[in-house]
Amino acid sequence: MRRGDPLHNINVAKKKCTMKDFHSALRARDILGLGFDRSSDPLLHLVAIQIRRLLEFDPLKRLTPVDALNHPYFKPGSFEMTQWQTTAWQDHFNARIDIVADDPLLTALEHQTLDPRLDMSPEETVREFICPKCNRKFKDLGSCLQHARSRRHANFCSYDRSLLPQCLNAHMMLPAHANSGYCDIQGRRRTIEDFHTIHLDASHQFYAVFDGHLGNLASKYAAATFHELVEHRLEIIDESLPPDWEAKVKEAMADSFKDLHNGISRAVESSPGGVMKESGTTATVLYVTNLALVLANVGDSRAIMTAWTGDVLGAAQLSVDHIASAPNEQALVESKGGSISKSGGIERVQGKLAVTRSLGDVKLAPFLSQDPHVFVATKADFFALCGTYKRSCFIILASDGLWDVMSNQEAIDLAWQVVETEKGSVASFQEAAEVLTQEAYIRGSSDNIGVCVVSIEQD
Structure with a gap:
């Protein structure tokens, strides 16, 4: 796995491991939605179909050990199945078990240009909200918030988060990089069009959130390719800041966005059946080096940061809503x-x-702009804007699924509350991203929700 993969070089322990988890893990590594060919990869076929059939509760549907061991994966010299082997084995398999052709649990292997049929919605609903100070219980979030805020007990209410959608993708580079976190959920949409990139390099870190519309090809393409476009042009500030670096960086970012737009347009033209010909995406990206920060965006996926005035925590917006x-x-x-x-x-x-302003949107592109808003600052200037050297300074990048239901100040306050509560934990910023995502969902956000929280550390 590459360094930018959320699971690179990490041992991950999960309390549960379901087919939904398997589905999500495959999708996380299928950035362009090309799918995985289980007909030519016996291991994928084994994991996706045969092992699950071995675990069937009904003994009449359960695969026998003998049939399982007849799978081509276990046959020496036949790691790659021929078309004849695939067909012959599948005929034998189908003779024993009736496989539903459109089994939603298998869509992780399929072409994902169109969204999979798997229902990722929670099975239960939160029905109890609790004031953190007095522990009074309420049946709805609005009543709980009104009580807690009017009495100055708290700004947010507690609830059972296990009943809410869990992250489709999560980022927690431990122990290499515990200062950032990412979470996204499909939410109440039938499709997932939010995608992200996190790439950690020795000389820089790159974070990006892409909110697609009219299909997810554009956002997937951007998530897979944009880092390389930006990295190539911004390496000039990895080790030093040359004269007029701000102007050079802004020009480099504008060129990168144009190249990304052109790449998306080419990908749209070659998409299967033209099903994504109107696909477009917003983009909000953060590039951090030991010396400087660069934040750029097109569209309405927003980026904000902590801004302290003495002991009062405020929120400063770094992006522009186009x-x-x-x-x-x-x-x-x-x-x-x-x-x-x-x-x-x-x-x-x-x-x-x-x-x-958007990337892609081939039909509307003549009337749109691909020019990004670009914010640049040295690390020293950033910390001066943050307002303190004694407290954590962090940035939140998120799709509008968050901002539709939360203000900048609420997002900063909630993230800060989590970070303070989890102080000392290597997963505090991952936890902050998850809490923000689920808070947006419980508040009724009807969109996909993707949230990235990045702590900016002093070197």
């Missing part, structure tokens, strides 16, 4: 010959897209 309701963004669209009109009560470009 949305059709913003007057300057409307003017940008109109200057390109486009128009803004309402659809579903929301201002949209050509009545379709709520963001004015």
Whole structure:
């Protein structure tokens, strides 16, 4: 596994291991949604189908050990099955067990350009919310929050998080890098279009959140390729800051976004059956070196940071929301010959897209911009903006599934509460990302939700 893989060089222990977990693990490594060919990979076929059949509770459906050992994976010299072997073995297998052709548990192996059929929604619903100070119980979150805040007991309520969707992907590079965390969930959407990249290098760290729309090809492509585009151009600040580095970095980021847009456009053109021809994505990326930080975004996936004034914790927004309701963004669209009109009560470009800057969106691209907002700062300037050298300074990058239901200040407050509670834990920032994701879900977010929390450390 490459260094950027969330599970690189880590022994992971899970309290449970279900087919949903297997499905999610395969999807996490299938960034472009190409699928895995179990017909030519006996090991995948063995794990995905045969072992599960060995564990069937009903003995009439359970595969016998003899049949299991007849699998081509266990036959010397036949690690790669020929088409004849695949067909012959599958015929034998089907004669014993009726395999449902569209078994949702097998879709992790299939082409994922269209979303899998697996239902990732929780089986239970949270029905009890508790005030952390007085332990009073409520049947709904709104009543609990009103009670806790009006009495100044707490800003957030407690509930059983085990009943909520668990992370499809999680990042926790332990012990190499415990200062960041990532969590995303499909939420209430039928498809997953949020994807991310975390790449940790000796000289820099790269974090990115991509929120796709009208299909997930663009966001998957961006998650798989953008790091290399940026790394190549920003290596100029890995070891030193040359003269006029801010201007050079901003130009390099703009070029990287344009290259990514062009790459997505080419991928869309070659997508199977053209099913993703209108796919697009927002992008919010963070590049950190020992000397500087670079934050760039197009669209409405937001990035914020801690901002202390004495002992008062505030939130500072580093990104810009490129949305059709913003007057300057409307003017940008109109200057390109486009128009803004309402659809579903929301201002949209050509009545379709709520963001004015995006990557991909081939049909709407003439009216959109791919120019990113870029924030650059030395490490010293960043810590001055954070306002303290005595408390943790961190950045939250998230798709709008979080920001639709939480303010900047609420997100910073909740993350800080988790980090303080988990102080000393190597997983505190991973925990913060998970709590933010699930809080957005319990508040009713109807979108995919992806959250990355990154602590910026002093060197």
